[in-house]
Amino acid sequence: MESAATLNDWPLVQLSRAFTPTAASIPDQKALKRVHVETSQINLTPLNPVSFLIRAANIYPNKLAVAHPFTDSPVFYSYGQLAQRSVNLAHALQKISNIKPGDRVAVLAPNCPMILEAHFGVPAARAILNPINSRLSPQDISYVLEHSGSKLLLVDHSLLSQVQGLPLIKEGKCQLIISKDSGSSNDCAYERYLEEGRRLSGEEGWMKLTLESDENAPMALCYTSGTTGRPKGVVTTYRGSYLGSISNVIEGRLNTDGDSVYLWTLPMFHASGWTYPWAVTAAFGTHLLLRQIDYEHIWRAFSVYNVTHYCAAPTVQIGIVNHEKARRIVGRRINAIIAASAPTATLLESLENLGIDIAHVYGLTETYGPLTRGYSYPSWRELDAKGRSVQMSRQGQNYVTADEVRVVRVEKEEDGRVHAKLPLEDVPRDGITIGEIVMRGNLVMMEYYNNPEATKEAFAGGWFHSGDLAVRHPNGAIAIADRSKDIIISGGENVSSLEVESALSGHEDVLEAYAVARSDIRWGERPMAFKWKGREREFEELLKEYSKKVLAGYKRPHWIEVVDALPKTSTGKIQKFVLRGWAADRNRASVGGNKAKL
Missing domain, CATH: 3.40.50.12780 (ANL, N-terminal domain)
Known part of the structure; x- marks a missing residue:
């Protein structure tokens, strides 16, 4: 077997030929037969994105579905193999772990075959998928597992240390299945779990499963980032997931002839990868997996592996x-x-x-x-x-599958923040x-x-x-x-932090800038801007001068600071509560720092 480094010099399809999947991953034609959901209406079939995989496996069973080249053990699966592995998982959940419809099954993993398979196998078992942010602390992971009541956790080996000591795991209340991400059952509990699931299915595959007949039933439970408190569990449905996938095929401009190669830079744990696990599959595309952001790998994917789409x-x-x-x-x-x-x-x-x-x-x-x-x-x-x-x-x-959004009038609370005014009334279309x-x-x-x-x-x-x-x-x-929480109230005037950021970003040397409120004795609050590390003090003064050309006086940042790095969530969102904390620290550290500078 050649090394991963050598194999990565091959195009994707050639590279895939060097990989031998486990026997349990080889599809049985009977196992791939389409599943019909019995309903009382001839003209209605419940929407279910799992059907995209069954369809792809029947139309293009040999089409490359999954490419996972950027690892020590590269893994590749066709649509027939992906469908077989996913249905193996569904049977394992039901027959080994006694997972019932509506039970929560969590997955903690970077972008790898297991988390992709979970997006099909878990709902195929009529359980609720709970993808967990892989960068959370053990305490936050414990909270999500306990709050969701997850009965089983599929975990990637690289994240095992994050969960081994958690109460639910130690007490055996949440079963743990570990994946080595190798595609081999010799050293991987997850692969053996799939093999046993297939054996217990009696080779009946999809035909032995009863797919969810209620398209409005819960399908996934995705927790918010929790940057200002405990994360909230967002419940999404089969119908919404199906229609979101259809929208992303269209709006994401995926080629439905199967020529799309989608690079997974977006974490699949984030809102179920924005429904792209199902959207790419609906378009017969190739899922090119990336365990973590690595720009060397990204540019290799662009130049050698013919990437056509990504989200970031x-x-x-x-x-x-x-x-x-x-x-x-x-x-x-x-x-x-x-x-x-x-x-x-x-x-x-x-x-x-x-x-x-x-x-x-x-x-x-x-x-x-x-x-x-x-x-x-x-x-x-x-x-x-x-x-x-x-x-x-x-x-x-x-x-295309979403209702038109509204922008409605707001009113101020006592602390100066704003919220929508009831009854809801649309603002004029005046920009x-x-x-x-x-x-x-x-x-x-x-x-x-x-x-x-x-x-x-x-x-x-x-x-x-x-x-x-x-x-x-x-x-x-x-x-x-x-x-609403980021509006800056300066001298009674509302200042949009986004407007300040957009104005500063108009400078040719600025790639990224963010603004928050900093307390000021005279004005209450004034804007403070933070920028990626660059030319430090010289550039801070240069941007202050530049802001005079593009912003009204009360909107200009009174302080500008160039920093080594900007605080962001694992999905790339700026953490403004951290910036506000920095601004407060600057006030406390400066002598007379709250005095107005005219």
Whole structure:
């Protein structure tokens, strides 16, 4: 067997031929037979994204579905093999672990075959998938396991130390199955678990399973980041997951001829990978797995493995364009989804010059990931990169399977923060009036798990409240102004931290900048901006001068600080509560630091 380094010099399909899957992974034709869900109506079949895998395995059983080359033990599976492994998992859950419909099954893993298989095998057993953020502390993982009531945890070997000492695991209340991510049953409990599941199925495969007949039943339980408190469990359904997948095939511009190669830079634990485990499968695409962000691997995937699609936050996009291996893609374009914040003019131009086309989307864990997109117009072609970035900064309009979002009027609380005013009333489409984004429909969560008070608050007025403040333009496109908790109140005026950030990011040397409120005796609060490490003090003064050209006086950052690194969540979102803590520390450390500087 050749080394992984040598094998990685081969194209993906050739590389896959050097891998020998376990006997339990080889599909039995009978096991791949389609499953029909019996319903009382001839013209209605419950929507279930598991059906995408069964369909792919029947139409293209030999098509490369999973490529996992960036490991010591590269692994590759066809759609027939992926379907067989997933149904093995479903039978193992039911027959070995006694998992019943509605039970929660957790998975703690980086992007690897196990977590992808869990997105099909767990709902195939009619259990609820609980993907856990792999970067959480043991205490937070323990909370998620206990709050969700998960009966079984599939864990990657690299994360075993995070869970071994947890009470639920030690007491045997949550079964632990460990994957070595090798594709071999010789050293891997997970592979042996799949083998036993297949044996106990009697080789009946999918035909012996009863798929969920209620499309509105809970399918996944994804916990929010929990940056300001305990994470909340977002319950999503089969119907929403199916329709979110269909939207992402269309809005993500996946090629339904099976030519798409999707690079997994987005963590699959994050809102079930925005439904892309099912979307890529619906398009017969190849899942190219990446256990962690590694720009050397990303550029190898771009240049050698013919990647066509990926999703990433701006922080990852910045790493991509700045890597020493970065060079223009020849002969094709790569479609990239960018979320969390809009690309700056500098970043947009850098990506375009490399042959990467960007679509800017917006959404939350509570909306299955993205549900709006900034749609481009022919007139944009006449604009320069800065002009296009201004247009792309808008979060756009609803996905094809999503209802139109609303921007509704807000009112101030006693502490100066804002929330939606009831009854809900839409703001004018003037691109000026700020309101809160609210949404409902196919791509909105079912509820917060075991948290009726939070659910009631989130659904006030019959719509889901995002907590994001935005304006609405005449064409209906929304543009986020801020999070309600991030608005800066300076001298009684509302200052959008996003507006400050966008203005500073217009400078040609700025790739990323963020602003928060810092207390000020005279003005109450004034903006303070943080930027990635660069030219330090010289650049701080340069940006202050630049801000005078692009921002009104009360909106200009009174302090600018260049820092070594910006605090972010595991999914690339800026942690503004950390920045606010830094700002408070600066005030405490400075003599007279709260005195106004005129």
